[in-house]
Amino acid sequence: xxxxxxxxxxxxLAFITALLLFxxxxxxxxxxxxxxxxxxxxxxxxxxxxxxxxxxVLGFYLLVAFSPLHFPGNLINELFNIRLVFSFEGLIIAxxxxxxxxxxxxxxxxxxSLPPTLKEASYTLGKSKFQTLIKILLPNIKPSLLTGIVxxxxxxxxxFGVVLMIGGNIPGKTRVASLAIYDxxxxxxxxxxxxxxxILFAITFTILLIVYxxxxxxxxxxxx
Amino acid sequence: xxxDINIQIEEGEFITIEGQSGAGKTxxxxxxxxxxxxxxxxxxxxNNTWVDTESNCFLxxxxxxxxxxxxxxxxxxxxxxxxxxxxxxxxxxxIRQVEEVINIMELEALKERFPQxxxxxxxxxxxxxxxxxxxxxxxxxxxPLSALDTRMRIKLQDYILKVHRKLKLTTILVSHDIPEIxxxxxxxxxxxxxxxxxxxxxxxVFQKNYISGKFRFAGEVLKIEKxxxxxxxxxxxxxxxxxxxxxxxEVESLSVGDKVMIVSKAxxxxxxxxxx
Numbered sequence: 001x002x003x004x005x006x007x008x009x010x011x012x013l014a015f016i017t018a019l020l021l022f023x024x025x026x027x028x029x030x031x032x033x034x035x036x037x038x039x040x041x042x043x044x045x046x047x048x049x050x051x052x053x054x055x056x057v058l059g060f061y062l063l064v065a066f067s068p069l070h071f072p073g074n075l076i077n078e079l080f081n082i083r084l085v086f087s088f089e090g091l092i093i094a095x096x097x098x099x100x101x102x103x104x105x106x107x108x109x110x111x112x113s114l115p116p117t118l119k120e121a122s123y124t125l126g127k128s129k130f131q132t133l134i135k136i137l138l139p140n141i142k143p144s145l146l147t148g149i150v151x152x153x154x155x156x157x158x159x160f161g162v163v164l165m166i167g168g169n170i171p172g173k174t175r176v177a178s179l180a181i182y183d184x185x186x187x188x189x190x191x192x193x194x195x196x197x198x199i200l201f202a203i204t205f206t207i208l209l210i211v212y213x214x215x216x217x218x219x220x221x222x223x224x
Numbered sequence: 225x226x227x228d229i230n231i232q233i234e235e236g237e238f239i240t241i242e243g244q245s246g247a248g249k250t251x252x253x254x255x256x257x258x259x260x261x262x263x264x265x266x267x268x269x270x271n272n273t274w275v276d277t278e279s280n281c282f283l284x285x286x287x288x289x290x291x292x293x294x295x296x297x298x299x300x301x302x303x304x305x306x307x308x309x310x311x312x313x314x315x316x317x318x319i320r321q322v323e324e325v326i327n328i329m330e331l332e333a334l335k336e337r338f339p340q341x342x343x344x345x346x347x348x349x350x351x352x353x354x355x356x357x358x359x360x361x362x363x364x365x366x367x368p369l370s371a372l373d374t375r376m377r378i379k380l381q382d383y384i385l386k387v388h389r390k391l392k393l394t395t396i397l398v399s400h401d402i403p404e405i406x407x408x409x410x411x412x413x414x415x416x417x418x419x420x421x422x423x424x425x426x427x428x429v430f431q432k433n434y435i436s437g438k439f440r441f442a443g444e445v446l447k448i449e450k451x452x453x454x455x456x457x458x459x460x461x462x463x464x465x466x467x468x469x470x471x472x473x474e475v476e477s478l479s480v481g482d483k484v485m486i487v488s489k490a491x492x493x494x495x496x497x498x499x500x
Contacts, residue, residue, distance in 0.1 A: 115296065115298065117294045120294070122300075123286055124288075124290060124292040125311065125312040125354070125357075126286045126314060126358065136302070140301055
């Protein structure tokens, strides 16, 4: 029988990451979609970097930054008594950074695709920017929100390089499913590796399938 | 192109801004609504200053209490018609205002529908209703009827006039449609390349160009058929091709594709009613 802890850890990590990203991603995407701030291209580039950067690069820098020997790792260690390297908390922060574009980009393009008169109409009706965002903009980009949540969830499950660097593959603590597969293969347990791989395969396929079905239905409904 | 204007509008007046596209009509409305900041200028309403670039004063859109009807309706797709109207309220307690507007605009039957299920005319009626729920002092209409067919247009014009009179609104309409301007406006402002070229009542403003003892139509030369002494010039006016007889020296200066003006004295034109 295989150890289920890596799978549970993977799902836990993905769930918390997606939740945090949803909270962070909406204001960030909203700001990026509306701002004409001069440094906006710089921010956009930073947000999208994890798309192209080798995960090991990100993992390496996070490892250095989270280390209790350097800033800001030493500060966090002192203030909150949290050690971010080789810990689940560290994995969460690394995953949030690593999956950021998968949340921000769909929401941003969703917001940008809405006609500007929609929010202007809301402003002339006396509603603040915040009310407009909650009541008008977000409800009209539900498919983008769903895409953002699911992509960042699935992408976190699929992480390998970053979690290996920052988490260090500690059983029951930071050994997530993708690492467990690697471990099993290394010790020539192909059968176990296959079970992990198959479960991950099934989970990610199902999630993506549900998104495409739901979004397809939503688009059909609004097109009438 | 700089927009450089100075206008004063009386309370309760119905003003139409007319002009070519790109003349700055929509820009004026957007500045009054607070959706656009002028680089330099002043907007005063009653005793309040809404915009004064010199003292860096800018009252946000939310606080101006204007009604704005957009050309593309801009109803909220995630809400029913009723919810669209309720959204405009400052407090749920004022629900009477929504009911009143539903009555004026005859929207009872559409209340529970979503905007996607409505025709263009119905959508625009709802957009107009939503703009007046808050009982604005100023109503801004940005070519609200241009996407509708003539019959729907006339009906909506009646609704707008009804609302204007009943609520004693100061209304500013952007329109290209000359019959519409004649029907609706107390005063017309003609705008050209960011400047006011003419203002007055509709008859005054359009007299020079449009009312005379002649018919004048602009058209384009499609074909010139030469006969012995005379030529027949085919001219496209709107969707009609008109054949005009022209003498040799008249034809000399013409070639296919030229823009021309066809003029005729209107001594005795026939008027035929078109049945809708």
